Amino acid sequence: xxxxxxxxxxxxxxxxxxxxxxxxxxxxxxSEELGIHRTLxxxxxxxxxxxxxxxxxxxxxxxxxxxGEVRQLKRLLGDxxxxxDFFKGALQKVEARRQSKGSSGAKASTTKSGK
Numbered sequence: 451x452x453x454x455x456x457x458x459x460x461x462x463x464x465x466x467x468x469x470x471x472x473x474x475x476x477x478x479x480x481s482e483e484l485g486i487h488r489t490l491x492x493x494x495x496x497x498x499x500x501x502x503x504x505x506x507x508x509x510x511x512x513x514x515x516x517x518g519e520v521r522q523l524k525r526l527l528g529d530x531x532x533x534x535d536f537f538k539g540a541l542q543k544v545e546a547r548r549q550s551k552g553s554s555g556a557k558a559s560t561t562k563s564g565k
Contacts, residue, residue, distance in 0.1 A: 459486070464494050464498070465498075467480075467484055467486070467491060467494065468491070468494055468495055468498055471491050471495060477491060477492075
């Protein structure tokens with residue numbers, strides 16, 4: 451027989467913590483003051499939003515899938531941004547070397563062939 455999970459913190463305490471979370475500047479400081487882990491505050495917030503809305507997504511919904519995809523795309527965008535910055539810097543160095551050699555960019559003269 452499965453045991454029913456008993457909440458360690460009463461509902462009024464959780465509501466008070468969430469009200470304070472809305473207006474606090476430091477979640478870490480609030481969690482230390484209340485004696486709970488900060489991730490627990492975020493879990494409570496997400497659960498309460500679902501309950502209040504009445505139409506919150508279940509834990510394995512399409513929304514979670516999309517959030518994961520957004521995270522992945524942000525990571526890829528960051529990687530591509532780093533690559534672009536690297537190649538811009540490399541191009542600037544190549545252009546600087548070309549200019550410092552003092553060549554005018556004109557065709558080099560060649561000797562006439564003996565035909």
